[in-house]
Structure formats: structure tokens, C-alpha cells
Amino acid sequence: MQNNQPVEFNHAINYVNKIKNRFQGQPDIYKAFLEILHTYQKEQRNAKEAGGNYTPALTEQEVYAQVARLFKNQEDLLSEFGQFLPDANSSAVR
Template identity: 50%
Template sequence: IRFQKNPEVYQQFLDILQAYQKEQLDRPADSSGRSSMADAQVFSKVAKLFANDKDLLQEFSQFLPDAPLMQLEQPSPSV
């Protein structure tokens, strides 16, 4: 419902997830069983897509625990 007026955002999100899933199936994982580089890349793409929807990004980050959490924090203004 949130992206009812912007279906392209929802479609881009689905495209990112599909590409991530394909990459996970095609690429061997590291010794921990996860591919943290791919996690960081997908998180970065979703972060750009949800730039104005921080709550969605926060929820999405729960699915990628190895993604860089620092990207969720707002940068502090420089003095």
C-alpha cells in the first residue's frame, strides 16, 4: 500500500531481491556460510531505494544481519 502510487519502487525492490537470490545460488559462500559482500551490496541498493523510508530500511536490515549497520545511522552534522 505504501508504494501504491509508485509501483516502480516496489518493482525495483523485487528486482534487487531476485538478483540477490540468484547470486546466492550461483556463488559459493564464505566459510561462515554467508556472502557478506553480496549482503553489503544488496543493502546498499535497498538503502538508496528506501532513502525516504528509514523504517522500511530498518526492518529490511533484519534479513541481512551481516550488512553494514552503520548505514542505518544518520550522519552527525560536522561542526
């Protein structure tokens, strides 16, 4: 399992760089994307530390929906983002 981690990490770094480059002229979109990720990570950390006694305020589906609104008309970016949130992606396709 550890062998997959660097590849996934590199994929994530490359993806974030792609977003930064795509929205070079719109730094607010890039900043909003980072804020969504930061909030999601914080919620996941809180849930983990609480040992199941905490329900994250931001689900994968909500993260996906927020990013979808942010990346409107950027289907390639949204599709790639869905790879990082498989649970959200499958339920969003209904």
C-alpha cells in the same frame, strides 16, 4: 530450527506486502525492490551450486546499499530490511 522458518517466512511475506502498500502510487519502486531481491537470490543460488568456486556479484552490503537508495526517507522500511541481512546491517552502520 524448522520451527523458526515459518515465522521468518511470514515476516518476509508481511514485509513485502508492507512495501507494496507503501509504494502503491509508485509501482516502479516496488518493482525495483523485487528485482534487487531476485538478483541477490540468483547470485546466492549460483554461489551455493558452485560449492565455493563462485563469488556472488551482489554482496549483502551492496543489496542493503541499493535498497537504502530505493527507500530514501523510509527509515522504518530500511531498518526492518536490515533484519533480513544481519551481515550487511552491521557493516553499514560504521
